[in-house]
Amino acid sequence: MLLNSFWGKRTSSKDIAKERLQLVLVYDRAQIDPSTVDLLKEDLVKTVSKYLAFDPANIKVELSQENNTSILRIDVPFKTKS
Amino acid sequence: MGKSLVVTSGKGGVGKTTVVANVGTGLAMKGLKVVLVDTDIGLRNLDLLLGLENRIVYNIIDVVEGRCDITQALVKDKRFSNLYLLPAAQTREKEAISTDQMKAIVDELKKIFDFVLIDSPAGIEHGFKTAIWGADEAIVVTTPEVSAVRDADRVIGLLEANGLKDPSLIANRVRFDMVKNGEMLSVEDLLEILSIDLLGIIPEDENLIISVNKGEPIILGADKYKSGLAFNLIVKKLLGEEVSWNELEKTENFIEKVFKFLRG
16 A cells, blocks of 8 residues: 555555456456467458558457446557648 | 245355355244255265264255155254254265256155255256256355456356346455455446345355354344344345345444453
């Protein structure tokens, strides 16, 4: 506790448990392995790269749960010209 | 026609059998005719929790294989003449009974008893499928640990896939002090994560170990123990009464304070 406040961070172990559970249950309920999503991500990067210029490091592919439905979210941010 | 309830959890050791023994005894204390069915073939324990291990003559597999009538296999409780146990076989395997055979037995028992409580084995294989087959409703037991909650979620999915919609949850081994410090998932967290209704909360209680040692369900001394009180509330809720769980936390604090005071 003291150490946590010292570092200015107070994430309780309960919050960690809840976050981990919610994440793992999204995959459990959809019956998909996290590794499958990783493979999908790799393929997506390859495919999208053929047509568009974007930063592969920022591509996000993740499962989430909304109103009892599993949703696959794919975020492909374009490269910002600087 | 009585009602059949299966008590299940996925993960082992979270308190299924304890729940069946205590809720069953509690319902019998209210004067209802109750039978407890142990479906954990090969790993029977419900007899021990009730202190009936020396009275078993026949078991559920003897019924299935025609060596006795269902009524011959029922073991009458020591304390309540309206409470019975249908024991599991200890020397056989889960596959010795089929889902249809289980349903036939439970249907038969529902004709005689007000409540048929089915104690399911851990896991989600054949034994689990058999246990849930004859049930009208399901109760899921979990503890506030990530592993138990994950398994409970899996079981809830399987129950719903098998037609047992809207199971209710019993949160066992809750430590209100740890919840308060943010070091344990709260009951509200469990309900939110699992999207399930609450049937009961059982606080962690070392007296439960002593009650199992003696083969006397803790609900028999309900007013003395916080877990006994908790089981009493579950029985009331099962019978349709409104219950408040705040009472439980207050009692825990009170009992703890008394103990602290006595220890000096």
